[in-house]
Amino acid sequence: MRLVSARRQRNTLARIAEFYGLVSGGLPDFWLALILIYVFYNLLGWVSSPIGRIDVLLVPPRTITGFYTIDGVIDGDWPAVRSAFAHLITPVLTLGLINAGPILKITQSAMEQMLEADFSLYARLCGLSEKLIVRHALRNALPSIVTVVSVIYGFLIGGAVLVETVFSWGGPDICRPGRTQRRPEPGARLRDLLGTVFAGRISDRRPALSCNRSAHS
Amino acid sequence: MTSNAVRIAEKHGTGTAADAATPVIEVEAVDVAYRVYGAAPKRALRGVSFQIMPGEILGLVGESGAGKSTLARAIMRSLPLGGRIERGRVRFLGSDLLTLDEPEFAKRRGRDLGMIVANPRGDLNPLLPIGTQIVEVARTHLALSHSAAVRLVLDILKTVAIPDPERRFHAFPHELSGGMAQRVVIAIALVCSPKFVISDDATSGLDVTVQAQILSLLGKLAREQHTAMLYITRDLGVAANFCDRIAIMYGGQIVEEAPTNLFFSGPEHPYSNLLLAAFANNPRLRARWGAKLGRVTPTAGDPTCLFADYCVKREEKCVHAPLPLKQRRFEGLVRCHFPVLR
Numbered sequence: 273m274r275l276v277s278a279r280r281q282r283n284t285l286a287r288i289a290e291f292y293g294l295v296s297g298g299l300p301d302f303w304l305a306l307i308l309i310y311v312f313y314n315l316l317g318w319v320s321s322p323i324g325r326i327d328v329l330l331v332p333p334r335t336i337t338g339f340y341t342i343d344g345v346i347d348g349d350w351p352a353v354r355s356a357f358a359h360l361i362t363p364v365l366t367l368g369l370i371n372a373g374p375i376l377k378i379t380q381s382a383m384e385q386m387l388e389a390d391f392s393l394y395a396r397l398c399g400l401s402e403k404l405i406v407r408h409a410l411r412n413a414l415p416s417i418v419t420v421v422s423v424i425y426g427f428l429i430g431g432a433v434l435v436e437t438v439f440s441w442g443g444p445d446i447c448r449p450g451r452t453q454r455r456p457e458p459g460a461r462l463r464d465l466l467g468t469v470f471a472g473r474i475s476d477r478r479p480a481l482s483c484n485r486s487a488h489s
Numbered sequence: 490m491t492s493n494a495v496r497i498a499e500k501h502g503t504g505t506a507a508d509a510a511t512p513v514i515e516v517e518a519v520d521v522a523y524r525v526y527g528a529a530p531k532r533a534l535r536g537v538s539f540q541i542m543p544g545e546i547l548g549l550v551g552e553s554g555a556g557k558s559t560l561a562r563a564i565m566r567s568l569p570l571g572g573r574i575e576r577g578r579v580r581f582l583g584s585d586l587l588t589l590d591e592p593e594f595a596k597r598r599g600r601d602l603g604m605i606v607a608n609p610r611g612d613l614n615p616l617l618p619i620g621t622q623i624v625e626v627a628r629t630h631l632a633l634s635h636s637a638a639v640r641l642v643l644d645i646l647k648t649v650a651i652p653d654p655e656r657r658f659h660a661f662p663h664e665l666s667g668g669m670a671q672r673v674v675i676a677i678a679l680v681c682s683p684k685f686v687i688s689d690d691a692t693s694g695l696d697v698t699v700q701a702q703i704l705s706l707l708g709k710l711a712r713e714q715h716t717a718m719l720y721i722t723r724d725l726g727v728a729a730n731f732c733d734r735i736a737i738m739y740g741g742q743i744v745e746e747a748p749t750n751l752f753f754s755g756p757e758h759p760y761s762n763l764l765l766a767a768f769a770n771n772p773r774l775r776a777r778w779g780a781k782l783g784r785v786t787p788t789a790g791d792p793t794c795l796f797a798d799y800c801v802k803r804e805e806k807c808v809h810a811p812l813p814l815k816q817r818r819f820e821g822l823v824r825c826h827f828p829v830l831r
Contacts, residue, residue: 390612391612393567396595398598399596399598399629404629
C-alpha cells in the first residue's frame with residue numbers, strides 16, 4: 273500500500289494512505305483502544321474480554337520467557353496459548369494501527385524521493401521494468417525507514433503504558449500514575465532496556481549494511 | 490542527403506549502398522512545449538528535423554538552454570514533467586516511435602535506443618555493483634541466462650577498456666573514477682548493441698585525456714557496430730574532430746546543418762559564426778559577430794528568426810518575414826535570410 277501510494281500520487285489509495293497517516297499521528301492510542309474494545313468486544317463480540325493477558329479463569333503457564341504465548345507452547349498448554357493470542361489481538365491492533373502511520377509516511381516520502389532520483393530516471397531510460405525500478409528505489413529508501421522503525425520501537429516499549437492500562441495488562445513501568453506501589457520485575461525492565469538499545473544499534477548499523485558504502489569508508 | 494549517405498558508406502567501407510540509404514533515425518518537425526502553471530506553454534523545440542544514417546555521427550551543438558537535452562529526451566520519450574511532444578514524428582528504421590504505447594516503447598529503450606548520460610556517478614544505482622546493473626539491462630532486453638549475461642557483460646567491460654573487468658564487475662559506483670563510471674554508462678548503453686545511441690554531453694565532465702580516450706572508443710564502436718549516433722555537446726572543438734555532420738541549435742531550432750568539413754570551412758549562419766568566434770578566443774572576432782541590439786517584437790508570428798535580437802546582420806526582413814530553411818551553398822541547410830557567404 274505504501275509503495276503504491278508513492279508511485280501513483282493522486283489515486284484514491286494514495287489519498288486514503290495519506291489520510292490514514294495523518295489521522296494515526298493525531299489519534300491518542302488509549303482512545304483508539306477504547307473504541308476498538310467497544311466495537312469488537314461490546315458490539316460485535318469478535319474478540320475476548322479486554323481484561324489481562326489471558327482469560328481470568330485460566331491459570332497462566334509457568335514463567336519461562338515471560339511471554340504467555342511462548343510459555344504456553346513450551347508447556348503444551350494449548351487453551352492458554354489460544355486465550356493469550358485472543359487477548360493479544362486488540363492491543364496489538366491498537367499499537368499497530370497508531371504506529372504504522374509514521375512508518376507509512378516516511379516510507380512514502382522516501383520512496384517518492386528515490387523514484388524521482390537520477391538513478392531511477394536513468395533506469396527507466398535503460399528500459400528496466402517498473403517492478404525492478406521500485407525494488408531498487410525501496411532498497412535505497414530503506415535506511416530512513418529503518419531509522420524511524422527503531423525510534424518507534426523505543427516508543428512502543430515506553431509509550432504503551434496507557435494502552436496497557438486500558439487492557440489491564442501488567443506493564444513493565446514503575447511510573448504509571450497511581451500504581452507506583454507495585455514493583456515490576458527487574459528482569460523485564462532489563463529486557464526492555466536491552467531491546468531498545470539493540471534496536472538503536474541495529475538502526476545505526478542497518479544503513480551501513482544496506483548501503484555497503486559506509487563499510488568501505 | 491544521398492551524396493552524404495554514400496560518403497558515409499565509403500568512409501566506413503562496410504554495408505551496401507541500399508543499407509546505408511535507410512536512415513536509422515528520422516526526426517520530422519518535432520515541437521516540444523513545457524506547460525507552465527498559469528502561463529502560456531514554453532516552447533522548447535520548434536520544428537526540429539534531421540536524420541542519421543547507420544554508422545554516422547551527428548554532432549548537435551548549441552548553448553545551454555538551446556533544447557539539446559530536450560531533443561534527446563523527446564526521442565527517448567522521457568521528457569521531464571510538463572513536457573509534451575506537440576507535433577512531429579520520430580521514426581526508427583521506418584517505424585514510428587511516438588505512436589507506440591508505453592510498454593511497447595519501454596522495450597525499445599536500452600535495446601534499440603541507447604543513451605549515454607552526462608553524470609554517470611549520480612545516475613548509477615549506488616547500492617548495486619556495476620556488473621549487476623549491466624546484467625539487469627542485458628537480461629531485460631535479451632533473452633539470456635544469468636551466466637550468459639555475465640559473460641556478455643565481462644565482454645562489454647573489456648570492449649569499453651575497463652582494466653580488470655572481473656574485479657570491476659563487483660565494484661560499486663562510488664568506487665569508480667569519473668572516467669570509469671562514464672565507461673560503465675557507455676557499456677550499459679551498448680550492451681544490447683543498439684542501432685542508435687544518444688550521447689548527451691557525455692564527455693564534458695572528464696579531463697581532456699580521458700575525454701579523448703572515450704571519444705576514440707565511441708568512434709570505434711560506431712564504426713564497428715554501424716551504430717548511428719547523436720552526439721550532443723557544447724564543445725565545437727570536440728564536435729569538429731568527432732562528428733561526421735554538425736547541427737547547430739539555437740532557441741529550440743536547428744539553425745544550420747552541414748557535413749563537418751563544409752561547416753567549418755564556411756559557417757553560414759551568423760550564430761554559427763558567433764559560436765566559432767567564441768571558441769577562437771579572439772576578442773576582435775567576437776566583437777565582430779556578437780551584438781546586443783535590443784529586443785524586437787516579431788510581427789509575422791512564429792517562423793521569424795529567433796536570433797534576430799543578437800544578430801549583427803539583422804535587417805528589417807529578419808524581424809518581419811517568415812523564415813524557411815534554405816539550402817547552403819554546397820551541402821546542408823541554413824535557417825537565415827542573409828547567410829554569410831565567403
